[in-house]
Amino acid sequence: MQRVRLDTAYGHILLSDAMPRDDGLSVLDRAAQVARRYGLSHQLRSIEGIRGAQQG
Known part of the structure; x- marks a missing residue:
């Protein structure tokens, strides 16, 4: 149970921290x-799908 609590807290921190998100978006921009x-149209569609999901 303690592991689940720690992993839940860690996951929440990662999702709420803007720095990793910005880094991820930068990597996606370069890949695009x-x-x-x-x-590479198939890969570009995949990248755009990921970005779209992140934006809401």
Whole structure:
């Protein structure tokens, strides 16, 4: 039970912290640029889906 409590608290902290989220969005932006450059439409759709889910 203690492990569940600790993991729940840790997960909550990660989700509420803007820094990892911003880092993740930055990584997605770079990946999208590469996908566009090389015509990787399937990967680009996946990236856009992830971003859309994060934005609400």
